[in-house]
Amino acid sequence: MLDRTLIGHCLTPHSVEVEKGRLRFFAKATGQLDPVYLDETAARNAGYRHIPVPPTFLFCLENDSPDPWALQRLLDMDLGRLLHGEQSFVYHRMACAGDVLTFEPRLSDIYSRRDGALEFFVRETRVTDANTGVHIADLRCVGVQRNDRRSA
Amino acid sequence: MSRIERDQPTDNPAGPQPLRLAPLDRTTLALYAGASSDHNPVHIDSDFARRAGLPDVFAHGMLSMAYLGRFLTDWIPQSRICRFGVRFVSRVELGTALVCSGEIVDMAEHDGERLARVEVRVTCQAGELKVVGEASVLLPADD
Structure with a gap:
C-alpha cells in the first residue's frame, strides 16, 4: 500500500536550462523533421524567440531533476511494476531554447482500484520561468503501480 | 526511426491529418530514453524487463504522446495549443506501427477566436487503442 499520509508532499524543486542541442536530439528521437524544431532561423521566422520546447518536452525537462526517481523512492515503489497512466499539460506561455525553467512537483493524490491491485499516484508540477517568474505550464502525471495479490 | 507518410487530404482539410509511423525498434526506444531523460530500464534493458515479469x-x-504532439503541430502552430492530455491504455510493444489520428469534436467562441476540442488517439495498425486523449486548440475565427 502506498503511504496516503504523504499526499500533499512537495518534492524538491529544480531549475533547468533548455538546451537547443537537447531539443534537436529530442526531434531526432521522435522523427520530427519540421525545421521549426531543429533550426533557430526557421523558429524565428515562425515567430518564436528560439527553437520552441515541443508540447511534451516539459515532461522530459522535469526528468532532468538531480533526483528523477525521488517520488518513486518516497513511496517505496519498484520501477518494474510502474506504468504511466495519464499525462496532461496546460500551457500558459511558450518556452524556448535558452530559457531556464523551474519545476515544482507535488504529490497531490493517491488512490487505488480493483481492491488495491492497482494503486495510482498523482504528481502535479507547476513550471515557471526561473528568471521572470512567468507561469509557463502545469503538468499532471498519473502513475500506476501494479500490486500482486500478496501485497494487495 | 519514424518516417513521415501522409494520407491523402480528406474532405475535411481543416482538421488534423493522420500520422503513420514506422514499426518501433530498440534503437528508437534507446534514442528516446536518452533524449527524454527517462532512463527507466523497462524501456531499454531486456534483462531488467524479463526479471520484472515482462x-x-x-x-x-x-x-x-510525443508523436501525438507532432501530429498536432503538423496541423497548427504549437502556440495555439492550450491543453493536451492523454490516458495510456495499453503497452506499446516492439514492432508496433503506431498511427496518430483525431478530429475536432467541439468548437466554442473564445475572445474572438474559436476554441476547438480535439479528440486524439494512438492506435496500432490493427486498430487497437494505445493512447487516447484530448487537446484544446485556438483556431483563428476566419479559418
Whole structure:
C-alpha cells in the first residue's frame, strides 16, 4: 500500500536550462523533421524567440531533476511494476531554447482500484520561468503501480 | 526511426491529418530514453524487463504522446495549443506501427477566436487503442 499520509508532499524543486542541442536530439528521437524544431532561423521566422520546447518536452525537462526517481523512492515503489497512466499539460506561455525553467512537483493524490491491485499516484508540477517568474505550464502525471495479490 | 507518410487530404482539410509511423525498434526506444531523460530500464534493458515479469522492453508512453504532439503541430502552430492530455491504455510493444489520428469534436467562441476540442488517439495498425486523449486548440475565427 502506498503511504496516503504523504499526499500533499512537495518534492524538491529544480531549475533547468533548455538546451537547443537537447531539443534537436529530442526531434531526432521522435522523427520530427519540421525545421521549426531543429533550426533557430526557421523558429524565428515562425515567430518564436528560439527553437520552441515541443508540447511534451516539459515532461522530459522535469526528468532532468538531480533526483528523477525521488517520488518513486518516497513511496517505496519498484520501477518494474510502474506504468504511466495519464499525462496532461496546460500551457500558459511558450518556452524556448535558452530559457531556464523551474519545476515544482507535488504529490497531490493517491488512490487505488480493483481492491488495491492497482494503486495510482498523482504528481502535479507547476513550471515557471526561473528568471521572470512567468507561469509557463502545469503538468499532471498519473502513475500506476501494479500490486500482486500478496501485497494487495 | 519514424518516417513521415501522409494520407491523402480528406474532405475535411481543416482538421488534423493522420500520422503513420514506422514499426518501433530498440534503437528508437534507446534514442528516446536518452533524449527524454527517462532512463527507466523497462524501456531499454531486456534483462531488467524479463526479471520484472515482462516479455521484453516496451515503448515509453511519452514516446506515443510525443508523436501525438507532432501530429498536432503538423496541423497548427504549437502556440495555439492550450491543453493536451492523454490516458495510456495499453503497452506499446516492439514492432508496433503506431498511427496518430483525431478530429475536432467541439468548437466554442473564445475572445474572438474559436476554441476547438480535439479528440486524439494512438492506435496500432490493427486498430487497437494505445493512447487516447484530448487537446484544446485556438483556431483563428476566419479559418
